Amino acid sequence: xxxxxxxxxxxxxxxxxxxxxxxxxxxxxxxxxxxxxxxxxxxxxxxxxxxxxxxxxxxxxxxxxxxxxxxxxxxxxxxxxxxxxxxxxxxxxxxxxxxxxxxxxxxxxxxxxxxxxxxxxxxxxxxxxxxxxxxxxxxxxxxxxxxxxxx
Amino acid sequence: xxxxxxxxxxxxxxxxxxxxxxxxxxxxxxxxxxxxxxxxxxxxxxxxxxxxxxxxxxxxxxxxxxxxxxxxxxxxxxxxxxxxxxxxxxxxxxxxxxxxxxxxxxxxxxxxxxxxxxx
Numbered sequence: 001x002x003x004x005x006x007x008x009x010x011x012x013x014x015x016x017x018x019x020x021x022x023x024x025x026x027x028x029x030x031x032x033x034x035x036x037x038x039x040x041x042x043x044x045x046x047x048x049x050x051x052x053x054x055x056x057x058x059x060x061x062x063x064x065x066x067x068x069x070x071x072x073x074x075x076x077x078x079x080x081x082x083x084x085x086x087x088x089x090x091x092x093x094x095x096x097x098x099x100x101x102x103x104x105x106x107x108x109x110x111x112x113x114x115x116x117x118x119x120x121x122x123x124x125x126x127x128x129x130x131x132x133x134x135x136x137x138x139x140x141x142x143x144x145x146x147x148x149x150x151x
Numbered sequence: 152x153x154x155x156x157x158x159x160x161x162x163x164x165x166x167x168x169x170x171x172x173x174x175x176x177x178x179x180x181x182x183x184x185x186x187x188x189x190x191x192x193x194x195x196x197x198x199x200x201x202x203x204x205x206x207x208x209x210x211x212x213x214x215x216x217x218x219x220x221x222x223x224x225x226x227x228x229x230x231x232x233x234x235x236x237x238x239x240x241x242x243x244x245x246x247x248x249x250x251x252x253x254x255x256x257x258x259x260x261x262x263x264x265x266x267x268x269x270x
Contacts (some may be wrong), residue, residue, distance in 0.1 A: 019254040072166065081162060088160045091205065092253045095232025103237045109159060109207050 006144065009056075012096045013142055015104050018134055022071040028132035036130060037116065038141040042083060042108070044090035044112045045120050051104035054126050054146040058090040065069035072114060087112045089131050093142065105116050153178045155197035157188040157214065158230065160205040161254070167201050167230065170257040171264060184210025189217045196222040197269065202247065204231040204238060212238075212245055219246040228267045230255065 010027050017025035034080035048054050065082045074081060087110030094107045113120065122128060122145045131142040154176045156164050173179070180197065184190035186208040188200075193248045200218060204211035211229060218225055229242045232253040241252040251263040 016254055019256060043248075065203075069162075072162070072163065073169070075166065084161045089161055091160070092232040095205065095253070096234045098238070099234035103235045105235075107205060107233075109205055 005146065006131070008097050009093060009142060009144055010131055012093045013131060013133060016093055017095070017110075017133075020072065021068045021135060023135070024049075024123045025106045025133045025135040028134070030129050030131045033128035033130045033143060038130065038143060040116050040140065042086040042112060042114060043096065043116060043120060044086040044088075044110045046090050046094040046110055047108035048094070048105065048146060049108070050106035051102070052146045052148050053121065054144075056090060056094045056118055056145070057122065057143040058086060058093065059143065060086060060140035061138055063138055064136060067138065083112045083114075086110075152176055152199060153180070153195070153197040155179075155188060155192060156181045157183075157185065157200060157206070157211065158203040159183050160169045163203070163230070167260065170260050172261075185211060185214030187216050187223075192221055192225075193216050196225065199226045199228070199230050199264075201230050202214070202242075203265075204229060204233050204242070212228070212241060215242060215245045215247055226264055226267050230260075230263075 014025060014027055038059040041062040043057050043059045045055050045057045062082055065085055091110045098105050126145045126147050128143055128145040134138050156167050158164050168179055180191055182191055184206045202211045202215060215227055222235040227248045228251060229247045230251045234252055242250055249263050249267040252260060
């Protein structure tokens with residue numbers, strides 16, 4: 001995966017928080033995951049196929065999701081709603097990337113697991129970039145594990 | 152006027168229902184995938200539908216064709232995160248009347264919805 005692709009997801013993530021969460025997120029500098037362990041209560045993962053293969057994961061704490069839900073005018077106490085929004089964030093950021101990556105960037109429906117992204121199996125040969133972001137005093141992580149397939 | 156909201160995300164279904172003017176509708180139904188939407192639509196066709204694309208069991212593009220086959224004049228607004236032009240073009244080819252990109256605001260939803268109703 002090249003840095004131009006990372007930039008696409010930075011813009012997509014920033015746009016999501018501006019539109020939905022009521023205020024922009026502070027996007028940190030992306031880095032190679034290597035031994036870094038993302039921290040969070042929920043991870044929403046989108047499988048990628050077509051022109052690229054791999055996955056995109058959004059790892060976030062429950063408190064942050066509850067604050068976003070409050071901004072959206074929702075009751076934030078339902079775990080099912082928290083899990084649903086985590087999946088929807090991963091889905092929206094991944095789907096929006098098709099504006100630049102095209103329809104060959106095929107996304108799956110989201111799968112949400114309880115816990116951080118290391119619980120998601122990623123093939124070892126895939127390089128993972130982590131984009132950290134802060135919003136409302138909370139930190140979340142977008143992990144990009146993608147490999148472009150040769151035509 | 153009956154509305155059917157089709158999306159696998161509960162939060163999106165709730166957002167659409169909450170942000171549209173409920174006084175316009177005599178009835179609002181929801182479905183979490185294309186198969187469920189076809190089942191509900193067959194039993195009682197809606198006049199207007201909001202349709203996600205990426206869903207389990209049956210995706211939105213396949214579902215649009217099924218609904219149009221049941222009721223040709225149903226008005227369908229696609230509400231999807233898929234931002235490539237070819238998806239929007241394909242949805243319109245299959246019979247959708249409008250396309251709204253996620254994430255959306257209340258204003259953009261109302262605007263897109265009203266355009267679909269006015270067409």
